[in-house]
Amino acid sequence: MNEFYVHTEQMTVGYDGKPLIRNIEIRLKRGEILTLIGPNGAGKSTILKSMTRQLKLVGGTVYLGGEQMSRMSGKEVAKKLAVVMTERIRPELMTCEEIVATGRYPYTGTLGILGEKDWEKVHEAMELVHALDFKDRDFTAISDGQRQRILLARAICQEPEIIVLDEPTSFLDIRHKLELLAILKNMVVRKKTAVLMSLHELDLAQKISDHVICVHGDQIEKYGSPEEIFTSEYVHHLYGITTGSYNAAFGCLEMDPPKGKPEVFVIGGNGTGIPVYRKLQRAGIPFAAGILHKNDMDHEVAKVLAAEVIEEEPFSLISEENFQKAKKRMETCSRVICCVDVFGPANEKNRQLMKLAEASGKLEIR
Amino acid sequence: MHKKLHIRYWASFGLLVLMLILFIIWNINSGSIPISVREILEILFLGGGEETARNIVWEIRLPRILSAVILGGALSVSGFLLQTFFGNPIASPFVLGISSGAKLVVSLVMIFLLGRSMMASSAVLILAAFAGSMISMGLVLLVAKKVKQMSALIISGIMIGYICSAITDFVITFADDSNIVNLHNWSMGSFSGMSWENVRVMAVVVLLSSLIVFLMSKPIGAYQLGEGYAQNMGVNIKVFRVALILLSSILSACVTAFAGPISFVGIAVPHLVKSLLKTAKPLLVIPACFLGGAVFCLFCDLIARTAFAPTELSISSVTAVFGAPVVIYIMIRRKRSAQ
Numbered sequence: 055m056n057e058f059y060v061h062t063e064q065m066t067v068g069y070d071g072k073p074l075i076r077n078i079e080i081r082l083k084r085g086e087i088l089t090l091i092g093p094n095g096a097g098k099s100t101i102l103k104s105m106t107r108q109l110k111l112v113g114g115t116v117y118l119g120g121e122q123m124s125r126m127s128g129k130e131v132a133k134k135l136a137v138v139m140t141e142r143i144r145p146e147l148m149t150c151e152e153i154v155a156t157g158r159y160p161y162t163g164t165l166g167i168l169g170e171k172d173w174e175k176v177h178e179a180m181e182l183v184h185a186l187d188f189k190d191r192d193f194t195a196i197s198d199g200q201r202q203r204i205l206l207a208r209a210i211c212q213e214p215e216i217i218v219l220d221e222p223t224s225f226l227d228i229r230h231k232l233e234l235l236a237i238l239k240n241m242v243v244r245k246k247t248a249v250l251m252s253l254h255e256l257d258l259a260q261k262i263s264d265h266v267i268c269v270h271g272d273q274i275e276k277y278g279s280p281e282e283i284f285t286s287e288y289v290h291h292l293y294g295i296t297t298g299s300y301n302a303a304f305g306c307l308e309m310d311p312p313k314g315k316p317e318v319f320v321i322g323g324n325g326t327g328i329p330v331y332r333k334l335q336r337a338g339i340p341f342a343a344g345i346l347h348k349n350d351m352d353h354e355v356a357k358v359l360a361a362e363v364i365e366e367e368p369f370s371l372i373s374e375e376n377f378q379k380a381k382k383r384m385e386t387c388s389r390v391i392c393c394v395d396v397f398g399p400a401n402e403k404n405r406q407l408m409k410l411a412e413a414s415g416k417l418e419i420r
Numbered sequence: 421m422h423k424k425l426h427i428r429y430w431a432s433f434g435l436l437v438l439m440l441i442l443f444i445i446w447n448i449n450s451g452s453i454p455i456s457v458r459e460i461l462e463i464l465f466l467g468g469g470e471e472t473a474r475n476i477v478w479e480i481r482l483p484r485i486l487s488a489v490i491l492g493g494a495l496s497v498s499g500f501l502l503q504t505f506f507g508n509p510i511a512s513p514f515v516l517g518i519s520s521g522a523k524l525v526v527s528l529v530m531i532f533l534l535g536r537s538m539m540a541s542s543a544v545l546i547l548a549a550f551a552g553s554m555i556s557m558g559l560v561l562l563v564a565k566k567v568k569q570m571s572a573l574i575i576s577g578i579m580i581g582y583i584c585s586a587i588t589d590f591v592i593t594f595a596d597d598s599n600i601v602n603l604h605n606w607s608m609g610s611f612s613g614m615s616w617e618n619v620r621v622m623a624v625v626v627l628l629s630s631l632i633v634f635l636m637s638k639p640i641g642a643y644q645l646g647e648g649y650a651q652n653m654g655v656n657i658k659v660f661r662v663a664l665i666l667l668s669s670i671l672s673a674c675v676t677a678f679a680g681p682i683s684f685v686g687i688a689v690p691h692l693v694k695s696l697l698k699t700a701k702p703l704l705v706i707p708a709c710f711l712g713g714a715v716f717c718l719f720c721d722l723i724a725r726t727a728f729a730p731t732e733l734s735i736s737s738v739t740a741v742f743g744a745p746v747v748i749y750i751m752i753r754r755k756r757s758a759q
Contacts, residue, residue, distance in 0.1 A: 091491035108648055137652045145644050146509075159642055159653035165703060166638030212653075286477040 068103040092269035098252035132160035136209035179211035195279035199230030250352035257305035316342035326393035327352035372403035443718035492717025493710035498671035499686025512686030513672030519582030520555025522549035542621035549673035570630035608734035670733040684743025
């Protein structure tokens with residue numbers, strides 16, 4: 055026995071005996087969330103399907119609770135592992151409650167009739183995902199978000215020790231994405247469930263995962279904590295991003311900056327610049343941003359959207375050198391936009407820039 | 421809600437049983453010689469009644485009625501299994517060409533035996549039909565593996581059906597024997613001319629298979645959510661799929677062996693039953709399908725026998741009249757719900 059609830063040894067997955075991804079080593083404890091990320095078609099689903107025995111392993115071993123999974127019976131596995139899959143199901147004439155009730159399958163007798171206790175579990179699970187309101191509605195008549203919650207409730211009432219979810223948040227709007235992940239987190243904390251899932255939303259993966267696995271090419275390229283994985287450089291590499299960029303600090307995506315010589319100079323700071331940067335980016339007008347402290351939130355966005363950023367070290371007064379640089383740049387621009395309305399010792403030089411622009415008649419105040 | 425549904429389930433089963441009894445009596449009653457209800461009860465339960473009437477009831481009408489009940493049930497259960505298996509609401513032994521495959525092999529065997537002046541026993545007929553079913557089923561499965569599309573599966577099934585029917589017609593036309601006339605009737609589908617021996621054999625085969633199907637309600641229910649979920653719930657998919665294929669083939673083979681190919685029962689009845697029960701739970705749908713199939717076939721056979729008496733219609737032409745509209749309705753409704 056080892057402390058990991060799920061672990062794989064040299065697992066190689068693929069279709070029809072042809073290896074797709076080799077030597078996968080997964081380690082997951084109870085009460086932890088492990089997320090698979092990677093580009094489309096990288097094989098995230100293949101890995102998940104192999105671990106839930108829907109696909110035959112090409113090589114290696116999967117251990118579940120210390121036991122070799124290939125030696126366990128279907129029922130044994132069903133009591134420990136539940137799945138939520140991406141494939142849309144269209145069951146005929148089944149209410150949401152009935153769908154959830156199928157989760158009790160491994161616990162019922164030959165004819166699959168649920169007892170009083172089983173129904174209690176069903177309702178508990180439905181309450182956990184806030185689905186009791188629509189329990190009697192037909193499964194095909196509810197929204198995607200509701201459907202996903204029902205499928206999660208189904209998995210929950212199977213009372214698993216690990217839940218495997220394949221892109222559970224696809225098709226959901228942001229509210230339902232957040233709700234779904236909150237429910238998962240809740241289960242992890244309260245019931246010490248282990249969660250293994252694939253996610254497309256990097257921002258969410260970064261926030262909810264304890265560990266992240268990056269699937270790229272024919273191997274697991276990286277395996278670590280979200281802090282190690284979610285750097286702009288690595289995400290650019292993993293997804294092969296060539297247009298636009300990924301901002302690791304905000305976990306958001308930015309479009310390509312407008313190309314060319316700056317036409318507008320934006321005096322920003324304290325987050326006031328961001329809406330202006332975006333507007334200029336949308337209009338395709340190249341701009342210079344200044345003078346920004348490197349710890350200013352405007353700096354994060356200006357870095358990727360501006361043609362030029364005049365930046366200052368954190369917490370220091372703006373140097374004369376940078377002031378001159380900004381002044382020079384401002385003179386070549388036809389417009390100057392000042393977004394800042396609060397000036398103090400640190401950005402005193404920005405106020406001077408504003409005054410200069412005002413004198414030359416280029417200034418626009420935001 | 422639960423209470424309301426339970427009432428609905430009981431009422432539905434009550435209705436089906438009532439209709440079954442009604443149609444059995446009606447079927448005994450009607451024919452070239454009408455027999456009154458009182459006489460029927462006397463003949464059936466007291467062993468009384470007039471000699472000819474007793475012979476008609478016991479030797480002609482009762483075997484025919486029982487085979488309609490048993491085979492009708494078998495057909496619709498088989499249809500339900502195939503619909504579950506393929507995830508396709510209009511899959512049935514007839515549409516997928518399984519009945520036609522059975523028909524082809526049975527007629528070949530019958531002609532071969534008739535040529536040597538031997539009569540085919542019930543067991544031989546069933547085995548032949550089963551072999552034919554499995555051949556067609558094998559072809560359909562091959563196609564299903566290649567194309568995932570629902571319509572393509574149905575079309576290939578219909579094509580297999582046409583090919584088998586064409587070969588059967590060809591063989592029957594050129595086999596010269598007076599007994600072929602019977603064969604021709606059979607190949608159109610009919611419940612006539614059943615012997616008690618036939619009834620006994622079909623009862624054993626069909627009831628046993630149906631019981632096994634009923635006991636498989638739980639995995640079938642899991643399978644309705646798709647293979648992935650069923651597998652996760654602990655269903656051994658490989659074994660389950662083989663069992664489903666074998667059982668549905670045995671059931672439809674049994675029908676074809678005795679009554680020839682019968683269309684539409686396999687599609688229409690499961691659908692009607694599900695609409696009646698307002699659920700697709702196999703635990704309820706399987707027995708209800710059996711009852712419903714029995715009622716539907718009794719009803720159609722009654723019309724086949726009496727509508728243009730003394731000329732008898734083939735059972736398939738009657739089942740088609742009542743079954744085809746149901747299929748069209750299913751298609752329209754699915755289209756609508758897909759939008």
